[in-house]
Amino acid sequence: MHTTLLLDMAADAAPDRLALGRREDGVTFSDLQRRARAGAVALEAAGGDTVVFVGLNGPAMPVAIFAAGLLGKPFAPLNYRLPDADLARLLARTAPCVAIVDDDMLVRLGECPGVTMMARSAFERACEAEVDGELAYVEPDIAVLLFTSGTTGEPKAAILRHANLTSYVISTVEFLGSEEGEAALVSVPPYHIAGISAVLTGVYGGRRLVHLEAFTPEAWVDEATAEQITHAMVVPTMLGRILDILEGRGAGLPHLKALSYGGGRMPQPVIERALRVLPHVDFVNAYGLTETSSTVAVLGPEDHREAMSSPDEAVRRRLGSVGRPLPTLELEIRGPDGEVMPTGQSGEIYVRGEQVSGEYTHKKVVQDDGWFATNDGGWMDEAGYLFVEGRLDDVIVRGGENISPGEIEDVLREHPDVADVAVLGLPDDEWGERVAAAVVLKAGGTAPDALADWVRARLRSTKTPEVWEIRDALPYNDTGKLLRRQLKVEMAGVARPATVR
Amino acid sequence: MELKPGSRWKSAVCDTEVVVVRPPKSDASLECGGHPMVAHAAAKPDGLSIALDHSAGTQMGKRFADEESGLEVLCSKGGAGSLSLDGRAISAKDAKKLPASD
Numbered sequence: 226m227h228t229t230l231l232l233d234m235a236a237d238a239a240p241d242r243l244a245l246g247r248r249e250d251g252v253t254f255s256d257l258q259r260r261a262r263a264g265a266v267a268l269e270a271a272g273g274d275t276v277v278f279v280g281l282n283g284p285a286m287p288v289a290i291f292a293a294g295l296l297g298k299p300f301a302p303l304n305y306r307l308p309d310a311d312l313a314r315l316l317a318r319t320a321p322c323v324a325i326v327d328d329d330m331l332v333r334l335g336e337c338p339g340v341t342m343m344a345r346s347a348f349e350r351a352c353e354a355e356v357d358g359e360l361a362y363v364e365p366d367i368a369v370l371l372f373t374s375g376t377t378g379e380p381k382a383a384i385l386r387h388a389n390l391t392s393y394v395i396s397t398v399e400f401l402g403s404e405e406g407e408a409a410l411v412s413v414p415p416y417h418i419a420g421i422s423a424v425l426t427g428v429y430g431g432r433r434l435v436h437l438e439a440f441t442p443e444a445w446v447d448e449a450t451a452e453q454i455t456h457a458m459v460v461p462t463m464l465g466r467i468l469d470i471l472e473g474r475g476a477g478l479p480h481l482k483a484l485s486y487g488g489g490r491m492p493q494p495v496i497e498r499a500l501r502v503l504p505h506v507d508f509v510n511a512y513g514l515t516e517t518s519s520t521v522a523v524l525g526p527e528d529h530r531e532a533m534s535s536p537d538e539a540v541r542r543r544l545g546s547v548g549r550p551l552p553t554l555e556l557e558i559r560g561p562d563g564e565v566m567p568t569g570q571s572g573e574i575y576v577r578g579e580q581v582s583g584e585y586t587h588k589k590v591v592q593d594d595g596w597f598a599t600n601d602g603g604w605m606d607e608a609g610y611l612f613v614e615g616r617l618d619d620v621i622v623r624g625g626e627n628i629s630p631g632e633i634e635d636v637l638r639e640h641p642d643v644a645d646v647a648v649l650g651l652p653d654d655e656w657g658e659r660v661a662a663a664v665v666l667k668a669g670g671t672a673p674d675a676l677a678d679w680v681r682a683r684l685r686s687t688k689t690p691e692v693w694e695i696r697d698a699l700p701y702n703d704t705g706k707l708l709r710r711q712l713k714v715e716m717a718g719v720a721r722p723a724t725v726r
Numbered sequence: 727m728e729l730k731p732g733s734r735w736k737s738a739v740c741d742t743e744v745v746v747v748r749p750p751k752s753d754a755s756l757e758c759g760g761h762p763m764v765a766h767a768a769a770k771p772d773g774l775s776i777a778l779d780h781s782a783g784t785q786m787g788k789r790f791a792d793e794e795s796g797l798e799v800l801c802s803k804g805g806a807g808s809l810s811l812d813g814r815a816i817s818a819k820d821a822k823k824l825p826a827s828d
Contacts, residue, residue: 234745237743238802365732391732397824409826422828432826456826458827483826485826485827507825509826509827511827511828523827
């Protein structure tokens with residue numbers, strides 16, 4: 226099935242409902258359909274096999290997704306925040322293509338062989354044109370090419386087919402299930418899987434999409450208030466900063482009904498604070514990957530409330546889980562030899578289902594029987610709640626023992642003096658790796674010795690960091706992913722051992 | 727009729743429209759209101775009316791599945807007729823609504 230069919234259905238059934246933009250001057254579903262067709266005609270004339278998008282969020286982005294879909298060409302949004310040379314290298318990998326580029330970013334890219342540049346303003350003008358007749362039908366194939374963030378090397382291009390994305394949308398969203406007046410605020414960038422899935426699920430569900438050009442917590446709160454936003458998705462680092470603004474202003478978000486979060490580990494103190502500051506809001510934790518067309522497991526609003534109020538420790542800790550797998554896919558925890566692990570035991574998370582692509586331009590990593598190894602470690606509790614421990618590449622192996630940094634980070638975050646923390650392994654001649662912690666302290670915070678005692682009292686001594694570094698801030702990329710490799714390199718150079726005890 | 731995934735069909739006798747999500751294992755006739763459905767772009771035949779035993783109606787957004795053939799369709803517009811495959815009524819799937827996550 227074609228992603229453009231999702232738009233056609235919405236435009237037929239609710240032509241006059243607002244699809245994009247502000248309440249005053251937004252674009253209706255029939256407008257969006259018309260613009261996508263006109264955009265397709267303009268992009269086709271420019272040639273190329275792929276439609277690249279380099280720019281800020283805004284209505285042009287969803288229009289371009291559907292225009293590319295109509296042409297049967299992959300839509301490839303690139304990270305405009307990359308240094309010029311890296312951006313140009315990614316662009317060269319997508320040739321031959323047409324690239325829609327924000328006007329003020331054109332100068333950064335210069336000339337590139339096989340790439341036809343189209344200024345965003347020119348694309349937007351072209352979308353206003355009237356198109357006569359029907360466009361030729363193109364069999365659906367690749368819908369989206371998404372470059373991974375490249376925190377572990379040269380970015381890989383993940384392939385998402387029309388079949389993966391439509392399967393995800395149709396199985397998780399009710400067609401036009403949104404109530405009139407509902408609006409979602411999209412603040413993840415266009416090159417993030419959640420930015421793509423937000424467009425498709427928003428259109429199919431009939432919910433107006435408001436795009437924030439680029440995230441700042443002030444702009445997010447202002448826009449959510451002005452546009453009476455009812456739904457939004459944020460990454461964990463955004464949520465903490467939004468709560469700071471709300472508490473600072475003494476303001477609430479009376480229209481907000483649901484807030485979902487994902488794309489990284491949510492510190493438990495932050496989500497507990499969010500539940501207190503916004504008691505009327507339904508919180509949803511979504512776990513997913515680019516290679517799985519977004520969400521594969523959800524912790525719903527009821528799960529959040531139950532966990533917050535339960536006297537049962539096993540239920541309470543589910544606030545730190547990503548909920549249960551979607552009913553439309555299979556999920557297993559497997560050990561090092563591929564065996565399925567019993568409840569409560571850690572292993573690698575595997576998923577299988579129609580929304581799972583597991584494919585890159587250079588190789589297919591999904592197994593013949595359809596199972597995709599996520600490279601995430603995790604385990605499931607007795608009620609089927611999934612706990613994600615983080616990337617397996619990040620696991621610390623100390624003297625043969627596998628230590629998950631996430632568990633130690635969680636314990637440290639609960640310390641009242643800790644503002645942020647990252648735990649990682651540094652090379653060690655005796656143990657192979659030793660546990661190291663980079664800590665950002667709150668004003669007047671405590672010394673590493675006290676923190677070491679704190680961890681030792683709650684975990685065991687092998688999991689207590691031996692190396693401590695107090696820092697002003699930790700390095701993150703713009704979508705809130707901790708740059709562990711960079712931190713590791715920096716710490717290997719400067720770290721000092723803690724006091725020997 | 728060729729019930730390809732993504733193909734769109736409309737009722738010959740009411741407002742119902744559907745999209746094929748999963749095709750049937752073998753060739754079959756998809757009907758609404760007791761009469762074969764027609765391709766979305768085609769003209770409706772004249773002079774037909776809804777058969778009484780196929781008049782329970784369809785609802786927009788509902789998914790319908792026929793276990794025997796594997797066919798699954800999604801109703802993109804509701805109407806007064808009800809769906810059948812080779813004369814056999816097909817029923818709505820109970821879909822559990824998931825909280826919005828994107």
